[in-house]
Amino acid sequence: xxxxxxxxxxxxxxxxxxxxxxxxxxxxxxxxxxxxxxxxxxxxxxxxxxxxxxxxxxxxxxxxxxxxxxxxxxxxxxxxxxxxxxxxxxxxxxxxxxxxxxxxxxxxxxxxxxxxxxxxxxxxxxxxxxxxxxxxxxxxxxxxxxxxxxxxxxxxxxxxxxxxxxxxxxxxxxxxxxxxxxxxxxxxxxxxxxxxxxxxxxxxxxxxxxxxxxxxxxxxxxxxxxxxxxxxxxxxxxxxxxxxxxxxxxxxxxxxxxxxxxxxxxxxxxxxxxxxxxxxxxxxxxxxxxxxxxxxxxxxxxxxxxxxxxxxxxxxxxxxx
Amino acid sequence: xxxxxxxxxxxxxxxxxxxxxxxxxxxxxxxxxxxxxxxxxxxxxxxxxxxxxxxxxxxxxxxxxxxxxxxxxxxxxxxxxxxxxxxxxxxxxxxxxxxxxxxxxxxxxxxxxxxxxxxxxxxxxxxxxxxxxxxxxxxxxxxxxxxxxxxxxxxxxxxxxxxxxxxxxxxxxxxxxxxxxxxxxxxxxxxxxxxxxxxxxxxxxxxxxxxxxxxxxxxxxxxxxxxxxxxxxxxxxxxxxxxxxxxxxxxxxxxxxxxxxxxxxxxxxxxxxxxxxxxxxxxxxxxxxxxxxxxxxxxxxxxxxxxxxxxxxxxxxxxxxxxxxxxxxxxxxxxxxxxxxxxxxxxxxxxxxxxxxxxxxxxxxxxxxxxxxxxxxxxxxxxxxxxxxxxxxxxxxxxxxxxxxxxxxxxxxxxxxxxxxxxxxxxxxxxxxxxxxxxxxxxxxxxxxxxxxxxxxxxxxxxxxxxxxxxxxxxxxxxxxxxxxxxxxxxxxxxxxxxxxxxxxxxxxxxxxxxxxxxxxxxxxxxxxxxxx
Numbered sequence: 001x002x003x004x005x006x007x008x009x010x011x012x013x014x015x016x017x018x019x020x021x022x023x024x025x026x027x028x029x030x031x032x033x034x035x036x037x038x039x040x041x042x043x044x045x046x047x048x049x050x051x052x053x054x055x056x057x058x059x060x061x062x063x064x065x066x067x068x069x070x071x072x073x074x075x076x077x078x079x080x081x082x083x084x085x086x087x088x089x090x091x092x093x094x095x096x097x098x099x100x101x102x103x104x105x106x107x108x109x110x111x112x113x114x115x116x117x118x119x120x121x122x123x124x125x126x127x128x129x130x131x132x133x134x135x136x137x138x139x140x141x142x143x144x145x146x147x148x149x150x151x152x153x154x155x156x157x158x159x160x161x162x163x164x165x166x167x168x169x170x171x172x173x174x175x176x177x178x179x180x181x182x183x184x185x186x187x188x189x190x191x192x193x194x195x196x197x198x199x200x201x202x203x204x205x206x207x208x209x210x211x212x213x214x215x216x217x218x219x220x221x222x223x224x225x226x227x228x229x230x231x232x233x234x235x236x237x238x239x240x241x242x243x244x245x246x247x248x249x250x251x252x253x254x255x256x257x258x259x260x261x262x263x264x265x266x267x268x269x270x271x272x273x274x275x276x277x278x279x280x281x282x283x284x285x286x287x288x289x290x291x292x293x294x295x296x297x298x299x300x301x302x303x304x305x306x307x308x309x310x311x312x313x314x315x316x317x318x319x320x321x
Numbered sequence: 322x323x324x325x326x327x328x329x330x331x332x333x334x335x336x337x338x339x340x341x342x343x344x345x346x347x348x349x350x351x352x353x354x355x356x357x358x359x360x361x362x363x364x365x366x367x368x369x370x371x372x373x374x375x376x377x378x379x380x381x382x383x384x385x386x387x388x389x390x391x392x393x394x395x396x397x398x399x400x401x402x403x404x405x406x407x408x409x410x411x412x413x414x415x416x417x418x419x420x421x422x423x424x425x426x427x428x429x430x431x432x433x434x435x436x437x438x439x440x441x442x443x444x445x446x447x448x449x450x451x452x453x454x455x456x457x458x459x460x461x462x463x464x465x466x467x468x469x470x471x472x473x474x475x476x477x478x479x480x481x482x483x484x485x486x487x488x489x490x491x492x493x494x495x496x497x498x499x500x501x502x503x504x505x506x507x508x509x510x511x512x513x514x515x516x517x518x519x520x521x522x523x524x525x526x527x528x529x530x531x532x533x534x535x536x537x538x539x540x541x542x543x544x545x546x547x548x549x550x551x552x553x554x555x556x557x558x559x560x561x562x563x564x565x566x567x568x569x570x571x572x573x574x575x576x577x578x579x580x581x582x583x584x585x586x587x588x589x590x591x592x593x594x595x596x597x598x599x600x601x602x603x604x605x606x607x608x609x610x611x612x613x614x615x616x617x618x619x620x621x622x623x624x625x626x627x628x629x630x631x632x633x634x635x636x637x638x639x640x641x642x643x644x645x646x647x648x649x650x651x652x653x654x655x656x657x658x659x660x661x662x663x664x665x666x667x668x669x670x671x672x673x674x675x676x677x678x679x680x681x682x683x684x685x686x687x688x689x690x691x692x693x694x695x696x697x698x699x700x701x702x703x704x705x706x707x708x709x710x711x712x713x714x715x716x717x718x719x720x721x722x723x724x725x726x727x728x729x730x731x732x733x734x735x736x737x738x739x740x741x742x743x744x745x746x747x748x749x750x751x752x753x754x755x756x757x758x759x760x761x762x763x764x765x766x767x768x769x770x771x772x773x774x775x776x777x778x779x780x781x782x783x784x785x786x787x788x789x790x791x792x793x794x795x796x797x798x799x800x801x802x803x804x805x806x807x808x809x810x811x812x813x814x815x816x817x818x819x820x821x822x823x824x825x826x827x828x829x830x831x832x833x834x835x836x837x838x839x840x841x842x843x844x845x846x847x848x849x850x851x852x853x854x
Contacts, residue, residue, distance in 0.1 A: 030727075031726070031727045031729065031730040031734075032727050032728070032729025032730040032732075032733075033729065036729045036730065036731070036732040036733065037728070037729035048767075048770050049737075049767050049768040049769075049770070052732065086351070086352045087352050087353050088352075088520075088521065097541075156572075156575050157575065160575060160576075160579050160581075161575050161578045161579045164579055164580070167579075167581060168572065168575050168576040168579050168581050169566075169568050169572045169573075169575075169576055169581070170543050170544070170566060170568070171540075171543060172540070172543065174344070174540075174543070174544045174546055174564045174566060175342075175538075175546060175562070175564070178540055266569065267569075267571075267572060268572070269542065269543070269566075269567060269568040269569070269572055271540075271541060271542030271543055275542060276542075279349075284729050
């Protein structure tokens with residue numbers, strides 16, 4: 001197992017390199033640059049042509065993309081992800097500063113989505129073709145088909161604007177302590193729900209399908225023939241085997257813990273990594289975009305590794321040594 | 322620094338309409354910098370106006386889109402002003418009771434330091450309107466000065482609390498035009514910092530200003546909390562707290578409807594109409610100075626002047642205004658209407674007119690090929706408004722198609738590039754005629770320091786314009802710009818049709834709201850705002 005993990009970690013390096021090359025190239029090929037992004041289209045007077053050229057030189061933007069990439073890699077290897085062009089602060093510091101806000105949304109939303117989605121999926125499978133199964137399936141199709149931002153706007157409108165029971169935006173009420181408290185929970189309800197709903201539907205469909213596959217397996221027939229209680233058959237034999245595909249799906253959700261949600265965080269003005277990334281894209285803040293991309297890429301690769309390791313625990317047949 | 326970023330934040334404040342807190346919604350300040358010498362957008366200016374004071378302000382607010390065209394300059398940091406030489410030299414006495422938020426009095430040194438810093442090339446400030454007409458100002462802009470040499474030829478100290486401002490030449494209405502650039506800055510703070518750190522923490526988000534509100538707490542991406550300045554020279558503001566919350570336009574609109582914020586600027590049209598239909602919301606359109614219309618690229622379109630005239634007749638301003646702009650537009654085809662001293666067009670100036678038949682007649686005279694498609698540059702996705710405007714052109718036989726570009730490429734694609742035919746844009750809302758000229762003058766493209774994206778050129782008009790700028794007598798100057806206006810009627814880079822309004826919406830319990838005025842030399846009197854219990 002240890003060797004396997006080491007091999008996988010070694011594989012991460014070329015993958016990260018490839019991801020960063022592609023990301024860096026695409027980011028830098030996007031029209032405009034951080035300097036022209038500062039110009040107000042209503043009035044172009046803030047920077048003269050000479051100012052723009054001078055600032056491009058100062059930031060090294062006049063260099064060819066490969067040269068800039070190599071400089072970026074050299075600095076990244078020394079732990080320096082660069083400085084945000086717009087805010088002139090270290091990228092790593094900015095991302096780490098926003099990470100708790102993203103975690104405050106993504107962690108509960110993933111937990112809720114997994115718990116609720118898997119629970120509903122299992123129940124739907126156990127009561128296949130019942131009214132509950134039909135209702136749950138219909139709800140799941142709705143949840144999968146409708147984008148998260150729709151739920152966000154609907155929640156905002158119904159619970160925030162009309163009923164006024166939940167705040168519309170922000171992480172804390174201005175003036176309240178900016179720490180983990182009930183005010184934070186109150187503000188998190190809508191964005192967490194908006195993030196969770198779409199995932200609930202997905203997990204439910206996967207759980208239902210996996211459970212039905214397991215229920216139809218021959219070892220279940222054997223277990224029942226042995227006279228094992230139905231509860232034991234369902235939870236020990238069926239559910240455990242159904243977990244394997246669910247682990248894959250849950251593992252893929254882990255990177256969102258780091259990367260945040262660009263859309264939901266923007267809608268609710270939630271100051272996480274997602275909102276930071278969205279702003280960085282609009283402002284053509286290359287170092288910040290690369291910092292977030294790198295962290296997200298590493299998160300995806302590590303999540304895959306964690307998922308693979310988790311297979312061993314949920315399925316004893318799998319061994320990597 | 323007097324403002325404690327954490328202590329005051331511990332107290333739980335009511336927000337929205339509760340008690341003595343005024344909550345405004347706006348975009349986040351760009352780059353997390355709140356400093357008058359580093360501004361690139363409204364997100365910063367809303368906060369700057371609450372925490373900083375200029376030396377003086379152009380005029381008191383008048384009716385409509387302009388400051389009053391007569392009357393005294395609105396004094397702020399300066400308590401008295403004397404004209405020593407007509408339109409060229411003045412002396413300002415600094416009020417003894419204007420203090421920085423850390424308790425230090427604002428001094429003549431601070432006034433000179435602010436001017437020097439704003440003009441100093443080495444400081445890399447981004448002042449909205451530097452002061453190139455100030456004596457010695459251009460030298461600072463061109464060459465810069467080291468931190469040890471805080472001096473400007475045209476801004477000198479005459480005693481501890483008096484500053485003398487001297488221009489290179491007399492300029493009528495100088496303070497109406499240029500007061501927007503004169504920000505005293507706390508020398509005792511910024512004078513200690515290297516130029517590279519002027520806009521860094523902690524002063525970037527916790528500025529020490531001299532305005533009616535003091536910075537208390539800045540939460541990145543969330544809000545700026547400010548408290549009433551008890552030492553404000555006009556008395557403590559009526560609201561104890563002023564909070565500006567950051568969000569995108571749609572989220573803020575929902576927050577206003579939910580009464581989480583007290584005011585915001587909403588785009589005219591459906592959102593504004595919806596918000597103002599609520600029983601507890603009132604609309605407050607404030608005319609903006611920017612003259613809008615379709616500009617035609619003179620290099621890529623034959624007979625651009627005639628086409629521009631046809632476009633002017635093709636736009637049904639009244640219908641657009643009623644159906645898509647909440648009746649907040651001010652129809653106007655006169656580009657100098659926002660400039661003090663030039664508010665009224667000359668005799669014989671044609672009034673704006675919607676007449677599609679006239680448009681068609683001009684196009685017929687042009688032998689306009691109605692199958693020809695003009696590429697119309699836009700940098701935001703098409704809206705019902707842009708669709709309507711282009712449909713109006715199509716209705717008279719001017720076929721168009723959008724050329725959508727990224728906003729970050731305007732510099733290259735619109736101002737320097739030439740691969741387009743028309744664009745919906747403004748022709749400068751600046752008070753200063755030298756700045757307006759940059760949109761029209763021959764050869765003044767972006768690389769020459771101008772904004773003449775249309776590559777318009779009329780040397781006769783340029784000669785007149787130069788004469789107008791050189792003329793120091795206001796009456797004669799008006800006559801020259803009247804001639805320019807009449808000439809522009811027949812050959813103009815833009816078919817100007819209206820001026821927009823900044824459409825504010827307030828909860829009706831907000832009284833005396835006096836919003837930030839985009840690029841206007843008028844002080845928003847935030848100390849007068851209060852919440853009716």
